Amino acid sequence: MNRHEDHRHEDDGHRNDREEGHGNMSAEKPPQGGDPFVVSGPLPRDHPLRLATDRYPPATSRLDAAADKLARCHKGLGLPSEQAADAARLLSEVWGPSADRPIGDPRWRCYISVDGSPFELSASWRGGAAEVRISVEALADPPEPVANQAFGWDYLRGLAGRPGARVEHVLALEDLFRSAAPREHYWMGHGVAWPPGGDPLFKVYLDPHVGGPEHAPAVVGEAMERLGAGKAWRAALAHIDGHGGPGRIGALSLDLVDPERARAKVYLQYPDLDAEAIDRQAGIARGHVPGAFAAALRAILGGFDPPFARPPVTCFAFRKGEARPVSAALYVPMVPPFADDAEARDRVAAFMRGVGVDPGPYASFLESLADRPLDGSRNQNFIAYEPAGPGREPRFSVYAAPGLYA
Numbered sequence: 001m002n003r004h005e006d007h008r009h010e011d012d013g014h015r016n017d018r019e020e021g022h023g024n025m026s027a028e029k030p031p032q033g034g035d036p037f038v039v040s041g042p043l044p045r046d047h048p049l050r051l052a053t054d055r056y057p058p059a060t061s062r063l064d065a066a067a068d069k070l071a072r073c074h075k076g077l078g079l080p081s082e083q084a085a086d087a088a089r090l091l092s093e094v095w096g097p098s099a100d101r102p103i104g105d106p107r108w109r110c111y112i113s114v115d116g117s118p119f120e121l122s123a124s125w126r127g128g129a130a131e132v133r134i135s136v137e138a139l140a141d142p143p144e145p146v147a148n149q150a151f152g153w154d155y156l157r158g159l160a161g162r163p164g165a166r167v168e169h170v171l172a173l174e175d176l177f178r179s180a181a182p183r184e185h186y187w188m189g190h191g192v193a194w195p196p197g198g199d200p201l202f203k204v205y206l207d208p209h210v211g212g213p214e215h216a217p218a219v220v221g222e223a224m225e226r227l228g229a230g231k232a233w234r235a236a237l238a239h240i241d242g243h244g245g246p247g248r249i250g251a252l253s254l255d256l257v258d259p260e261r262a263r264a265k266v267y268l269q270y271p272d273l274d275a276e277a278i279d280r281q282a283g284i285a286r287g288h289v290p291g292a293f294a295a296a297l298r299a300i301l302g303g304f305d306p307p308f309a310r311p312p313v314t315c316f317a318f319r320k321g322e323a324r325p326v327s328a329a330l331y332v333p334m335v336p337p338f339a340d341d342a343e344a345r346d347r348v349a350a351f352m353r354g355v356g357v358d359p360g361p362y363a364s365f366l367e368s369l370a371d372r373p374l375d376g377s378r379n380q381n382f383i384a385y386e387p388a389g390p391g392r393e394p395r396f397s398v399y400a401a402p403g404l405y406a
Contacts, residue, residue, distance in 0.1 A: 035209075035250065037269070037310050040111040041184040042144075049106045049116050052406035053371040058104025063092055065103055066119050069369060069402050070134065073121055076368025077130045077361055079196075084132075087194055091134070094190075096155060098141040103404050111187035112137040112205075114335055114381040115401035123365045124193070124384075124397040130361050133193040135205070145182040152188030153178070156204055159190075159256060164199045169259035170206075172226055176219050177206045186210060191253075202256035208249050216249050220266060223252060227264050228320035235324045236316055239284035240268075244277035250313060263326070264318045271311035278330070282314055285328035292387035293330045299351040300383070304337045313382070327386060329395070334380035341366060342374040348383050348398075355387075355394060362398055371403050379403045 043049060051058060056065050067088035074084035092099065098118065101107070109116040112135050122133045138155045140147030153174060159165045179186070189205035208216040208223075224233035240246055247268035255262040270278050275297035282288045297312060313331035338344040345366055349359035362383075370377060384397040 035111070035185070036248075037271075038111055038185075040109050040116075040187060043107060043109055049109060049405040051104055051404065052115070053402075053404055055371045056103060056404075059102045060104075061100045062103055062118055063088075063095060063099040065402065065404065066091060066134065066136075069121055070132065072368040073123065073132050073365060076364040077123060077132065078364075079130065079132065083194055087132070087134070087192075087200075090192065090200060091136070094155065094158060095136060096138070096141075096151060098139045098143070101141060106405065108139060108143040110137040110139070111185070112189045113401040115379060115403060115405045117402050117404045120381065120399055120401055121369055122397055122399040123361065124395065125361050126395040127393040129196050131193050131195045133191055135189050135191040135203075138188045138190055145184055145186045149178060149182045149186055149188070152190075155188075155190055159202055162200075162202070165202050165256045166258055166262070167256055169227060169262060170204055170254050170256065173206070173223050176223055177208070177210050179210045182210060203253055204256060205251050205253045208252055217246075220249055220252055224264065224266075224318065227254075227259075227262075227318075229264055229318040229322065232318045232322050232324050233266070236266075236284050236318075240281050243280040243283075244273045247271075247273070247281075247311075247314070260320060262319070266316050266318070267331070268314050268316070269311040270306075270314065271308050272306050274306055278312060278314060282316075282328040282330070285316060285325040287326075287389065288328050289387040289389055293328075293385075296330055296332060296351060296385050296387075299354065300332050300347050301337060302347070308333070309336050315384070329384050329386040329397075331382040331384045333382060335378045338378075338380075340375050341370070341377045341380050344380050344383075345374060352396065357394060357396065362396065365398055366400065369400055369402070377403055 070087050071084040074081060110118045112118065113120040118139060119134055119136045124131050124133065138148065138152035140151040156167055156170060160167045187207055191203040191205065193201045195201060208219045211219065221233065224230045247270040250267040250269045253265045275294040278297065279291060279294035282293050283290060310333040312333060315329045315331060316325040317327045319326050334344040345363060349363060352359040352362065366374060379401040381399040381401060386395040388394045
């Protein structure tokens with residue numbers, strides 16, 4: 001989100017029944033906050049996380065499981081093994097004490113991943129260039145809301161001084177995204193990507209509902225003003241209001257780079273809008289291809305129509321001083337509606353071929369990450385799609401849980 005961003009679990013570990021009344025930015029349930037499409041927070045005694053992988057013994061640390069997943073994903077995408085090793089070393093330096101907790105003793109259902117794991121893997125590619133990313137939910141050890149909040153911000157401060165990492169623009173928002181009494185659903189995510197031939201790129205995912213869902217729009221509005229993107233955010237809201245009204249703000253993410261060029265991304269969930277309305281809303285973004293989002297939703301989701309049990313998401317990206325969003329990406333949910341990862345893969349791969357993109361990297365990533373056959377797992381979270389005009393390549397990203405829990 002994610003973070004950063006939007007997950008939903010059934011009573012067997014995948015999602016809850018859909019709650020009503022979540023189509024508006026300011027009127028949501030539950031009243032104390034939390035994403036209505038996610039179960040996260042302390043584990044109830046009658047609903048534990050059950051270890052679902054036979055690849056790792058219960059005593060395996062979170063860090064070791066993540067390092068193995070990174071190595072497999074890099075290998076599956078044909079990326080250098082040295083890059084995967086560097087990624088694992090970096091994680092060992094920044095993750096904190098909860099990295100050593102055994103996966104057989106989770107203690108907390110995390111927001112960051114569709115199976116409740118404390119990390120999520122993703123891959124992104126445009127043309128022949130692929131990169132692997134990982135997002136980690138900041139947790140204290142032992143986890144509880146106040147300690148998790150403090151650790152999340154300490155984690156961020158600890159990134160200052162790393163090559164290319166800038167955190168001052170995020171720290172300037174700390175008063176907006178901290179609470180004196182954070183609710184049990186509180187989350188904060190940290191992402192890192194390894195672009196080909198470049199230094200690691202860090203990102204943070206913030207929860208605008210930290211003070212209660214009724215305050216989320218104002219929190220994001222003030223954050224965008226401080227970031228120098230207020231004009232573009234207001235333009236986006238005005239455009240959205242004319243094309244079906246606002247969605248629910250899911251998360252705000254920020255690149256930890258020079259604040260003058262850092263992107264701020266706002267993720268809007270749309271449980272009640274149809275494909276055409278979602279597409280029209282994205283029209284405010286620079287470079288949007290009219291009709292592309294609607295075509296993707298129809299092709300991938302098929303006969304699934306609103307209200308969605310788990311909604312599509314539009315991610316609007318902003319930069320300081322710009323008059324409107326610099327881009328928009330569509331996040332299509334994979335769980336639900338599909339019965340398993342194999343069915344989702346087939347639908348997505350067919351769409352990719354239809355827009356002239358080789359689905360090979362996507363399929364390879366899923367296969368390399370999986371601990372069991374794809375027709376027996378539901379670990380995909382979203383497929384993200386950023387269309388491109390004539391002569392340019394679209395960008396795809398896939399987000400998937402490590403499959404540790406059920």
